[in-house]
Amino acid sequence: MNQKFVQSILVIGDSVAKGVVFQPEKKRYVFSKDGFIRKLKSIIRPSVHDCSKFGTTSAHGRQLLAEKLTDVNPDLVLIEYGGNDCDYKWDEVAQNPTAVHLPNTPVSAFETNMLRMVEALKKLGKIPVLMNLPPLNAPAYFRWFTKNDPQRAHNILKWLHDVSKIYWWQEKYSYTIEKVAQFADAHLINVRGAFLRRPEYRSLICEDGIHPNEAGQALIERTFVEYIEKYASYMMA
Numbered sequence: 001m002n003q004k005f006v007q008s009i010l011v012i013g014d015s016v017a018k019g020v021v022f023q024p025e026k027k028r029y030v031f032s033k034d035g036f037i038r039k040l041k042s043i044i045r046p047s048v049h050d051c052s053k054f055g056t057t058s059a060h061g062r063q064l065l066a067e068k069l070t071d072v073n074p075d076l077v078l079i080e081y082g083g084n085d086c087d088y089k090w091d092e093v094a095q096n097p098t099a100v101h102l103p104n105t106p107v108s109a110f111e112t113n114m115l116r117m118v119e120a121l122k123k124l125g126k127i128p129v130l131m132n133l134p135p136l137n138a139p140a141y142f143r144w145f146t147k148n149d150p151q152r153a154h155n156i157l158k159w160l161h162d163v164s165k166i167y168w169w170q171e172k173y174s175y176t177i178e179k180v181a182q183f184a185d186a187h188l189i190n191v192r193g194a195f196l197r198r199p200e201y202r203s204l205i206c207e208d209g210i211h212p213n214e215a216g217q218a219l220i221e222r223t224f225v226e227y228i229e230k231y232a233s234y235m236m237a
Contacts, residue, residue: 005075005234006045006046006075006076006127006232006235007045007046007047007075008046008047008049008072008073008074008075008076009044009046009047009048009049009074009075009076009077009078010049010051010065010068010069010072010074010076010077010078011037011048011049011050011051011052011077011078011080012051012052012061012064012065012068012077012078012079012080012081013052013056013061013078013079013080013081013131014052014053014054014055014056014057014080014081014083014084015029015052015053015054015055015083015211016052016080016083016133016134016211016212016220017036017037017050017052017078017080017131018031018035018037018050018052018053018054019031019032019034019035019036019037019038019217020032020035020054020211021035021206021211021212021213021214021217022206022207022208022211022213024207029054029211032214032217034214034217034218035217036217036218036220036221036224037050037052039217039218039221040221040224040225042237043225043236043237044228044235044236044237045234045235045236045237046075046076046235049068049072049074051064051068052080055084056081056084057081057084057085057104057105058081058082058085058105058109058110058113058114058117059105059109059113061079061081061113061117062113062116062117065077065079065117065120065121066120069120069124069126074126075126075127076126076127076128076129077117077121077126077127077128077129078129078130078131079114079117079118079128079129079130079131080130080131081110081113081114082110082132082133082170082173082174082176082177083133083170083173083210084104084105085103085104085105085110085173086103086104086105086107086110086169086170086172086173087103087104088101088102088103088104089101089104090145090146090156093155093156093159093160094146094152094155094156095155097155097156097158097159098158098159101159103169107172107173107176110173110176111176111179111180114130114176114177114180115180115183115184118130118180118181118184118186119184122184122186127187128184128186128187129186129187129188129189130177130180130181130186130187130188130189131177131188131189131191132174132177132178132188132189132190132191132192132193133170133171133173133174133177133191133192134191134192134195134204134205134212134216134220135167135170135171135174135192135195135196135201135205136166136167136170136205136209136210137202137205137209137210138163138164138165138166138167138209139163139209140202140205140207140208140209141166141208141209141210142156142163142166142209143209144207144208144209144210174192187227187231189223189224189227190223191219191220191223194219194220194222194223195212195216195219198219203215204216204219
């Protein structure tokens with residue numbers, strides 16, 4: 001990361017960046033007090049404007065970025081998308097498992113969205129930073145969206161064929177993020193690698209199979225800190 005003095009950081013992304021975790025005791029999603037963006041705010045010098053939002057995709061990110069570049073005028077932008085882009089409308093799949101179903105964002109459109117955001121930032125002299133996807137727990141996620149309904153599970157599996165395809169499909173989007181970072185010479189925080197170096201990585205994911213839990217959020221924070229210390233130590237408080 002170049003030595004440009006970074007005074008302001010904009011974060012755009014989905015629930016992972018927002019620090020959303022599933023709390024088993026309350027049986028609902030909550031915002032973690034120890035989410036990695038919140039923790040980073042307390043240990044780096046630049047101001048951090050977190051505009052991430054639960055359920056959003058890269059298409060939303062492109063619109064949001066255009067708005068926030070004027071409002072916030074950040075020096076650096078962290079872009080975290082993909083988890084919702086790669087997902088399917090499982091209710092529709094369950095209702096008609098023989099039909100053709102598309103993800104929320106086809107992978108080619110996702111690549112375009114990510115690349116356009118990076119290009120827009122570089123054109124303005126700002127620093128784009130991408131984050132790849134934490135791995136999901138495919139069996140847990142399948143149980144989650146089939147809602148313990150045997151018929152629903154049967155129908156979805158008829159279309160899906162193999163539960164492991166969920167992992168493979170999500171990995172394609174994570175790889176696309178890496179490809180965009182390499183092609184456009186953008187910074188990449190390899191969160192996925194940090195998770196997969198842990199043999200027990202599934203223990204870092206909530207019971208829904210997709211959101212990093214508190215320990216997972218802590219690992220993401222450490223991954224960011226290590227990257228900052230290596231490439232932009234001037235940003236540390």
